Structures are given as C-alpha cells and as structure tokens.
Amino acid sequence: MLGMTNYPDNGGHTLTGIRDLARHLDISIGTVSRALNNKPDVNQDTKSKVLKAAAELGYVPNQAGRALSKGRTNVIGFVLQTDSEGMMQGDLFFIRVFDGMQSVLTQHGLNLVALLSPSTVDPETYLKQIVARRFTDALVLSSIHRNDARISYLSDQNLPFATLGRSLTDVGQPWLDLDFDGVVEDAIHRLIAKGHRKIALALPRSDLNLRHIMVESYRRNLARSGIEVNEDFIVETDAGDNGGVTLVHDLIELNPRPTAVIYSDHILPFGIYRGLAENGLTPGQDLSLIGVGTRLASLLTPNLSHYRFNLFDLGVRIAEALLPTMQDRPFSDPAKIIRESVPYTFIDGDSIRDMA
Amino acid sequence: MLGMTNYPDNGGHTLTGIRDLARHLDISIGTVSRALNNKPDVNQDTKSKVLKAAAELGYVPNQAGRALSKGRTNVIGFVLQTDSEGMMQGDLFFIRVFDGMQSVLTQHGLNLVALLSPSTVDPETYLKQIVARRFTDALVLSSIHRNDARISYLSDQNLPFATLGRSLTDVGQPWLDLDFDGVVEDAIHRLIAKGHRKIALALPRSDLNLRHIMVESYRRNLARSGIEVNEDFIVETDAGDNGGVTLVHDLIELNPRPTAVIYSDHILPFGIYRGLAENGLTPGQDLSLIGVGTRLASLLTPNLSHYRFNLFDLGVRIAEALLPTMQDRPFSDPAKIIRESVPYTFIDGDSIRDMA
DNA sequence: CGATTCACCGTAAACGTTTACGACAACATT
DNA sequence: AATGTTGTCGTAAACGTTTACGGTGAATCG
Structure with missing residues (x-):
C-alpha cells in the first residue's frame, strides 16, 4: 500500500498533509510545524501566514504521524x-x-x-x-x-x-x-432520627469496592448509635429487572421485619415499589426507602427520598x-x-x- | 523528545518494539513483520518461532506506527x-x-x-x-x-x-x-382491534427522523383504517423528568379525550403512570398505553404493553x-x-x- | 570595522511499522 | 552445465509528524 493513500482522491477535497501546506507557502516543513505548534523561534508574520493557510486548506495534523513522532496519542x-x-x-x-x-x-x-x-x-x-x-x-x-x-x-x-x-x-x-460512605452515614442518622431501629441494607451482589464501603459504613454507624447489627438485614439483590421485587419478598419474611431499607441501585426502588404493591404494602408507609438515585427517582409515587451527585x-x-x-x-x-x-x-x- | 520514550524504563517490563524482537531472534525486521502478519513468503518454522517469541516478550505492535504505515487506524x-x-x-x-x-x-x-x-x-x-x-x-x-x-x-x-x-x-x-414504522402500525391495529378510536401519539420534541417516521406511519395507518386524524392527538413531550406527568395533564384536557396513547420513549411511561395516579386515573383503564420500551418496562404496575428490539x-x-x-x-x-x-x-x- | 549575538529558518534524523524489490540458495528443467 | 523456478529473507523506502542541530543574515557590540 505504499504511496497509496487509503482514501482515493475524489476530485473534491484532497487531504492536506503538512508537506502540501509547506509547498503551498513555499517554506520548509519544519517551520510550518513549528508555527502550528506555536514554538518560540518562528516569526510572527510567518506564524500567522501558516495558520491562515492551514485554516483555508482545512489542514488538520494527522494523528498517527503525530503520535509516532511524539510518543503520545492525545x-x-x-x-x-x-x-x-x-x-x-x-x-x-x-x-x-x-x-x-x-x-x-x-x-x-x-x-x-x-x-x-x-x-x-x-x-x-x-x-x-x-x-x-x-x-x-x-x-x-x-x-x-x-x-x-x-x-x-x-x-x-x-x-x-x-x-x-x-x-x-x-x-x-x-x-x-462518590461519597457512599457519607450517604450511608447520613441515611442511618436520618432513619434513626425518625425512630427507625430495624434498618436493612440492600446491595447488588458484586465485588465492587462500593459494596464493601457501604457495608462498613453501615456497621460502623449502627454501632456508633448503639444498634446491634442484624446480619440478616444485609441483603443481596439480584441484578435482574425484578431484583426489587424479590428483595421485598425477602424482606417481609424476615423476623423481625425491617422498617426501612437503604439501597444503592437507582433502578432498584422501582422494583421495590412494585414488590410492595404486589403485597398490598405502601412504600414509605410499610417500608421506608432511602438511597442513591438519579433523575428517574422523581418518577416514583410517593416521592423517593434519595441522594444525588453532581456527575x-x-x-x-x-x-x-x-x-x-x-x-x-x-x-x-x-x-x-x-x-x-x-x-x-x-x-x-x-x-x-x-x-x- | 527524540530518542526518548515517553514511558521511562522502570526496571520492570520494557516495552518491546519490533526491532527488539528482531534482534532477539537474529532475523530482520521485515521478516518478523511478515511473520506476524502471516504473509505467505515466510518459512513456517520461522513464523512459529516469531510468534512464540512475540508471545513470550509480550510484543504487541504499536498502533501509531502501524496506522502511519498502513494508512489505517483500525x-x-x-x-x-x-x-x-x-x-x-x-x-x-x-x-x-x-x-x-x-x-x-x-x-x-x-x-x-x-x-x-x-x-x-x-x-x-x-x-x-x-x-x-x-x-x-x-x-x-x-x-x-x-x-x-x-x-x-x-x-x-x-x-x-x-x-x-x-x-x-x-x-x-x-x-x-429500528422498525418504528412497524411499531406504530402494529400498535394502531392492536388498539383498533380492542375498540379504540381516539388514539394519541406522544413524541419527544426533536428533529430526529424517528419522530417523522412515526408521525407518518401514524397518519397512514389511521387513514387506512378509516379514522380521521385529530391533529390535537399528536402531542409533543418534554425531555425533562416529568414529561410524562405534563403529558397526562395535556391529554386529559383534550376534548374529545383520547382513550389510548402510543409513546416512543422508554422513560415516559413512568411519568405517565405517575401523572395518571395524580389525577386519580388508572393506567390501562382510563388511558391505554403502548409503545417502545426496555427492560425497565417490567417494573411498572400494571404491566406495560410494549415493543422490544434485540439491540x-x-x-x-x-x-x-x-x-x-x-x-x-x-x-x-x-x-x-x-x-x-x-x-x-x-x-x-x-x-x-x-x-x- | 571585525566580532558577537540574535532571530529565524532549512535540513535531516527519528518515531515503529509495512512492503516493494532484489538477492540468494536450493532445486528442477532443458 | 546453463537456465529457469521457487522459497525465503534482507534491505531500504515510505507513511506524516516533531525537533535537535546547524546555518544564514541582520543587528549589536567593542
């Protein structure tokens, strides 16, 4: 393929290399390159001439050549x-x-x-x-x-x-x-302030560090508030669509049954709402919900209490x-x-x- | 930066170029390249020797060099x-x-x-x-x-x-x-088969061709079924979170009021469900819904009738x-x-x- | 006025590949 | 034995940039 550019000259725009640009201006390639890269040792006049010509001919440096020469790809x-x-x-x-x-x-x-x-x-x-x-x-x-x-x-x-x-x-x-540590801390304190003691933590099954951070924060902040951790309250959720539905199933069978759940997946609440409805229960009434959400959270009724981040x-x-x-x-x-x-x-x- | 690789030799792994590989095997660069690219004119023995050495030394061709030479970036x-x-x-x-x-x-x-x-x-x-x-x-x-x-x-x-x-x-x-044309056609026929005559079409405000395709399909298929198009029934939805909510507001004020709505945005139904609930109305009862959805659709109650694509x-x-x-x-x-x-x-x- | 500095620019090497071309040996053909 | 063929490989140019280095003329200095 030597000497043959991959994109045939179609009579319209021809791809312009720095060489063409230099020929067109009748100055050397090196100077053109220096001008384009705004190096100090090039005259202001020629600098602007080069920039002007480059704009006119639509010259844009080839990335491959650049990368090879500089050792960086940008x-x-x-x-x-x-x-x-x-x-x-x-x-x-x-x-x-x-x-x-x-x-x-x-x-x-x-x-x-x-x-x-x-x-x-x-x-x-x-x-x-x-x-x-x-x-x-x-x-x-x-x-x-x-x-x-x-x-x-x-x-x-x-x-x-x-x-x-x-x-x-x-x-x-x-x-x-994202300060998931802080989220769990704040959530627990809010829940406790509203009289909750049986607080569950629902997390997707994964080895993401996020999960561990939240669990640790959960344990730490419960302990700090003098509440003993019920291991059954740390539940794993399925990644599937109805992870929330099965989560509700799991939660309401617990004895004692948690009064609140902290979640981390922004889709999960939709399933939880559905799961609660299927059991004749009301979100925010029979089970309190708080966790991290996105814009979607505003589509739930009753309104979902949640944390957001400026992404x-x-x-x-x-x-x-x-x-x-x-x-x-x-x-x-x-x-x-x-x-x-x-x-x-x-x-x-x-x-x-x-x-x- | 000539002659200086951007990533300092850290005593650990050294980046291997084709040159090193060739030296190591004591054959020419050209042959190594041909062997790696599985060109015909290279001995089978040397071919496998090269491949073996490449694997051992962890050689991977540099993309920039490759791109420059071949004129393609892959x-x-x-x-x-x-x-x-x-x-x-x-x-x-x-x-x-x-x-x-x-x-x-x-x-x-x-x-x-x-x-x-x-x-x-x-x-x-x-x-x-x-x-x-x-x-x-x-x-x-x-x-x-x-x-x-x-x-x-x-x-x-x-x-x-x-x-x-x-x-x-x-x-x-x-x-x-995606066959949005067919979706609208099928949706209209399903709705008509269930006795609907006042069918609205809810589309996001945009200049995507998708929108036009659906509108055209809507007009065509209604006409084919002998139903006159009520221009008020073609409604634009907001991109925002509660586009569905305001949509419901718009729809229920129409006179006559549509009995069904075809939608295209998979988030929209969540807002519609909410909007209906706020007005004491029931999805699927007071307003029928059909359109394109994703996995999320399965999180709505009552179940959302929708179309899916194998993405x-x-x-x-x-x-x-x-x-x-x-x-x-x-x-x-x-x-x-x-x-x-x-x-x-x-x-x-x-x-x-x-x-x- | 000769020597030095300075601003500017051209030359050519280098980056890591691919590949056209030619070279060479081994072998087959007359 | 001279010629042709085939398989294999080395050589070097080319891709489009960047940049170290050296060179030139003009300006400055002693």
Missing part, C-alpha cells in the same frame, strides 16, 4: 465494564461523567473515548491489548473492585491513570469517588486529577495527587415514615 | 450525541448495541470506541475534528435527523460510515434502523453493514449495501383496555 480512555448480564454499573450515570471529563480534556487538546470491554472477551485481556498497543496516553478505570488487579497492572505498565472509585489495591494513583462535576474533577499524572510520572508528589470523594445532595421525599 | 468510532439537557437518546440503549458491534469488529482486528460530542462543543465541529484527523477508519452515526448534514459531510470526506437510522439526506450509505443483534448487523464499505469505497455496489429495519417483538401487558 487519547484518553474511559474504561467501562459491563457485568455478566451485559448491563453496566452506570448506564445513565456515565454519560454525565464523560461529558464533564471531556469539557476539561478538550481544553488540553486531548480526546476522550469510551472503551467498553466486550461481553464476549475477558476484561483483563481487553485492557492489556489497549495498554500494550499504547492506544491511549492515560486511562480512567471505573467499576473498581475491592481488590483490583487492573490497578497494579497499569502501575506496572507505567501508564498514567486514575480510578473512579477506591480500592484496597492502591499504588498511590489519583482517585475520585458532571465529578467528571471535571477526574480530568483534573488525571492531567498532572500525565506530565509527571510516576506519582511523584503524593501531596499533589487528588484523592477525594465528591459530596452528595439529599433530596427529600415521602419514602421515609416517621415512626414517632 | 479504530471504528460510534458517534453519540447528547441533547441540550445533556441526556442521550439511548442511554441504556446504546450499551447493548455497542456490545453487539464490538463482538463482530474484534474478529476483524478492529477496535470500537464511543465518541460523545461534548455538550460544550458544537457537534459539527466535533465531528469534523475526528474526520480530519483521520482518527478512525469508519464511523457509525446515531441520532439521525430528518435532514442530517453529517451524512453528506462524511460522504464528501470519503470516510466509510453507516448510520443507525434513516434520513432524507441519503448518499447511498448503509443504514440500520445486540442490531449492533451485529451494523457492524456487518459497515465492514464491506471499508474495503470497497465508495458505495459502489448498491445491491450489497445493507439497509434494513430490525424487527420488533411485542410484549403483552395490562396497559391496553378492551373497549368492547
């Missing part, structure tokens, strides 16, 4: 994982985060792409391919597990990255996280955490590494009964 | 658009489609990435950047508008692409679409439609261009009242 990957059901932790979630990240990264000339490990391929090998090919300059990992081999792997491979979520596997990388800002923060790691490898100055939880907002509803 | 872009609210037509939708596409493309050594035009940037310029930089070998466009300038643009730029949706702007490119298969078909266009540009053989609607499945529920 591509950032946002790695998403689908679970066994092909569903993602995130769905609605991720779009906003992505948007927030992109708003920052574009200002630095970086392109953000979403990478979804296919359900037909082992996520590990998928990640390894991306890394080994040096497809991206940096990665953001989501769906972080309690122990996450990907973290040490990326560290070994010396690829800059940040994680959306904490992990026990910690190499000092920057991370952002766009989260994306912005992730990008800001990622950028320094790309200039300064490895994570040299721990003081400058951003590692923080973004705060929640509580949206009051009618799903918490006052037991007093 | 990257396919799936372009997604967010609307003004930052929400996407798709959300849950797109993950499955993506997965289906990827399952096919990986078999051809192609990498699929999702590209989201940032809400802070004009989608047009975003697309132009991608194209001009030759970042991808091909693109898939979604959220197709009735007249979509992106289509003619990509055609002018001679970049292979397919669209997820039809458009009046048609350059002979392959497209896949994974849709993704597979898109990939299959895209592949030929990449080898054979432009769309030379119209007979071979895949352009089709994927069929729906009807899921029966309790949201359609029998008026007889």
Whole structure:
C-alpha cells in the first residue's frame, strides 16, 4: 500500500498533509510545524501566514504521524465494564461523567473515548491489548473492585491513570469517588432520627469496592448509635429487572421485619415499589426507602427520598486529577495527587415514615 | 523528545518494539513483520518461532506506527450525541448495541470506541475534528435527523460510515434502523382491534427522523383504517423528568379525550403512570398505553404493553453493514449495501383496555 | 570595522511499522 | 552445465509528524 493513500482522491477535497501546506507557502516543513505548534523561534508574520493557510486548506495534523513522532496519542480512555448480564454499573450515570471529563480534556487538546470491554472477551485481556498497543496516553478505570488487579497492572505498565472509585489495591494513583460512605452515614442518622431501629441494607451482589464501603459504613454507624447489627438485614439483590421485587419478598419474611431499607441501585426502588404493591404494602408507609438515585427517582409515587451527585462535576474533577499524572510520572508528589470523594445532595421525599 | 520514550524504563517490563524482537531472534525486521502478519513468503518454522517469541516478550505492535504505515487506524468510532439537557437518546440503549458491534469488529482486528460530542462543543465541529484527523477508519452515526448534514459531510470526506437510522439526506450509505414504522402500525391495529378510536401519539420534541417516521406511519395507518386524524392527538413531550406527568395533564384536557396513547420513549411511561395516579386515573383503564420500551418496562404496575428490539443483534448487523464499505469505497455496489429495519417483538401487558 | 549575538529558518534524523524489490540458495528443467 | 523456478529473507523506502542541530543574515557590540 505504499504511496497509496487509503482514501482515493475524489476530485473534491484532497487531504492536506503538512508537506502540501509547506509547498503551498513555499517554506520548509519544519517551520510550518513549528508555527502550528506555536514554538518560540518562528516569526510572527510567518506564524500567522501558516495558520491562515492551514485554516483555508482545512489542514488538520494527522494523528498517527503525530503520535509516532511524539510518543503520545492525545487519547484518553474511559474504561467501562459491563457485568455478566451485559448491563453496566452506570448506564445513565456515565454519560454525565464523560461529558464533564471531556469539557476539561478538550481544553488540553486531548480526546476522550469510551472503551467498553466486550461481553464476549475477558476484561483483563481487553485492557492489556489497549495498554500494550499504547492506544491511549492515560486511562480512567471505573467499576473498581475491592481488590483490583487492573490497578497494579497499569502501575506496572507505567501508564498514567486514575480510578473512579477506591480500592484496597492502591499504588498511590489519583482517585475520585462518590461519597457512599457519607450517604450511608447520613441515611442511618436520618432513619434513626425518625425512630427507625430495624434498618436493612440492600446491595447488588458484586465485588465492587462500593459494596464493601457501604457495608462498613453501615456497621460502623449502627454501632456508633448503639444498634446491634442484624446480619440478616444485609441483603443481596439480584441484578435482574425484578431484583426489587424479590428483595421485598425477602424482606417481609424476615423476623423481625425491617422498617426501612437503604439501597444503592437507582433502578432498584422501582422494583421495590412494585414488590410492595404486589403485597398490598405502601412504600414509605410499610417500608421506608432511602438511597442513591438519579433523575428517574422523581418518577416514583410517593416521592423517593434519595441522594444525588453532581456527575458532571465529578467528571471535571477526574480530568483534573488525571492531567498532572500525565506530565509527571510516576506519582511523584503524593501531596499533589487528588484523592477525594465528591459530596452528595439529599433530596427529600415521602419514602421515609416517621415512626414517632 | 527524540530518542526518548515517553514511558521511562522502570526496571520492570520494557516495552518491546519490533526491532527488539528482531534482534532477539537474529532475523530482520521485515521478516518478523511478515511473520506476524502471516504473509505467505515466510518459512513456517520461522513464523512459529516469531510468534512464540512475540508471545513470550509480550510484543504487541504499536498502533501509531502501524496506522502511519498502513494508512489505517483500525479504530471504528460510534458517534453519540447528547441533547441540550445533556441526556442521550439511548442511554441504556446504546450499551447493548455497542456490545453487539464490538463482538463482530474484534474478529476483524478492529477496535470500537464511543465518541460523545461534548455538550460544550458544537457537534459539527466535533465531528469534523475526528474526520480530519483521520482518527478512525469508519464511523457509525446515531441520532439521525430528518435532514442530517453529517451524512453528506462524511460522504464528501470519503470516510466509510453507516448510520443507525434513516434520513432524507441519503448518499447511498448503509443504514440500520429500528422498525418504528412497524411499531406504530402494529400498535394502531392492536388498539383498533380492542375498540379504540381516539388514539394519541406522544413524541419527544426533536428533529430526529424517528419522530417523522412515526408521525407518518401514524397518519397512514389511521387513514387506512378509516379514522380521521385529530391533529390535537399528536402531542409533543418534554425531555425533562416529568414529561410524562405534563403529558397526562395535556391529554386529559383534550376534548374529545383520547382513550389510548402510543409513546416512543422508554422513560415516559413512568411519568405517565405517575401523572395518571395524580389525577386519580388508572393506567390501562382510563388511558391505554403502548409503545417502545426496555427492560425497565417490567417494573411498572400494571404491566406495560410494549415493543422490544434485540439491540445486540442490531449492533451485529451494523457492524456487518459497515465492514464491506471499508474495503470497497465508495458505495459502489448498491445491491450489497445493507439497509434494513430490525424487527420488533411485542410484549403483552395490562396497559391496553378492551373497549368492547 | 571585525566580532558577537540574535532571530529565524532549512535540513535531516527519528518515531515503529509495512512492503516493494532484489538477492540468494536450493532445486528442477532443458 | 546453463537456465529457469521457487522459497525465503534482507534491505531500504515510505507513511506524516516533531525537533535537535546547524546555518544564514541582520543587528549589536567593542
């Protein structure tokens, strides 16, 4: 294929390389490149002449050539994982985060792409391919597990990255996280304030660190309030559509029966509402609900009490955490590494009964 | 940065180039490359020796070098658009489609990435950047508008692409679409069979071609059944959370009041259910509902009658439609261009009242 | 006025691959 | 034995950039 561009000259626009641009201006390639990259040692006049011509001819630097020469691709990957059901932790979630990240990264000339490990391929090998090919300059990992081999792997491979979520596997990388710890704490205190003592915690079956963080927060904050933890109250939910329905089934058979449940999945409440209805029970009356939700929460009747996060800002923060790691490898100055939880907002509803 | 790799040698794994591999085997770079690419003119023995060594040393070809040499990047872009609210037509939708596409493309050594035009940037310029930089070998466009300038643009730029949706702007490119036409047709016939005559059509305010297709199908099929179209029955819904709620408000004030509504947004029914409840009305009783849904539909009580699509298969078909266009540009053989609607499945529920 | 500095620019090497071309040995054909 | 064929491999150019280095002329200095 030598000497043959892949896209045949169609008489219309011809792809312009830096060489054509240089010929057209009758100056050398090097100067053109320097002008475009705004290097100091080039005359202001020629600089503007080059920029003008580039705009006119629609010149845009070829990424492959650039990447090869600079050793950087200017591509950032946002790695998403689908679970066994092909569903993602995130769905609605991720779009906003992505948007927030992109708003920052574009200002630095970086392109953000979403990478979804296919359900037909082992996520590990998928990640390894991306890394080994040096497809991206940096990665953001989501769906972080309690122990996450990907973290040490990326560290070994010396690829800059940040994680959306904490992990026990910690190499000092920057991370952002949603304050699920705080959510559970706040939820428990709210419930207790309204007279609840039998509080269940419903979490999806997974090894996401998120789950562990919430369980730990649950135990800690109950203990702090002098309430003994009933292990039966920590229930696992199915990922399926009617995880909420079966959850209700499980809960109402418990003895004693919990009066409130803290959830973490924004779809789950829909199933819970349905499950309660099927049993002639009323949400917020026979069972109080509080947990993390999304916009969808406002579609439930009675109104769902829930916590929200500003996902766009989260994306912005992730990008800001990622950028320094790309200039300064490895994570040299721990003081400058951003590692923080973004705060929640509580949206009051009618799903918490006052037991007093 | 010449001669300095961007990722410092960390004493651990060193990135292996083809040159190192060749030195290690004591054969030429050319032969190694040919062996790796399984070219005919290389001895079987050396071929396996090279492959073995490559596996051992963890050699993976550098994408930038490859792209520069071959003029192809092996990257396919799936372009997604967010609307003004930052929400996407798709959300849950797109993950499955993506997965289906990827399952096919990986078999051809192609990498699929999702590209989201940032809400802070004009989608047009975003697309132009991608194209001009030759970042991808091909693109898939979604959220197709009735007249979509992106289509003619990509055609002018001679970049292979397919669209997820039809458009009046048609350059002979392959497209896949969901059979929304058929959905409306089937829905109308079902409703009429159950005695409905006053059938509303609720669609989000947008210029997506999807909207026009459904409206046309609505008019055509009502006319075919001898029912006059009441223009008031074609209502626009808000994109916001409670679009369903306000929709109900609008509908029940109509005179005559429709007995059924066909919807297209899978979130909308949640709002409709809520809106009905707020007015003391019962879904499926006081207002019949039928339209396109997702897994979420199964969380509504009473059960929502709706249509589903196999989104994974849709993704597979898109990939299959895209592949030929990449080898054979432009769309030379119209007979071979895949352009089709994927069929729906009807899921029966309790949201359609029998008026007889 | 000669020497030095400075601003600007051209030259060419380098990034990591692929591949056209030619070279060479082994072997088969007359 | 000369010629042709085949299988295998090395050489080097090419892809489109970036950038270190050196060169040129003009301005500045002693």
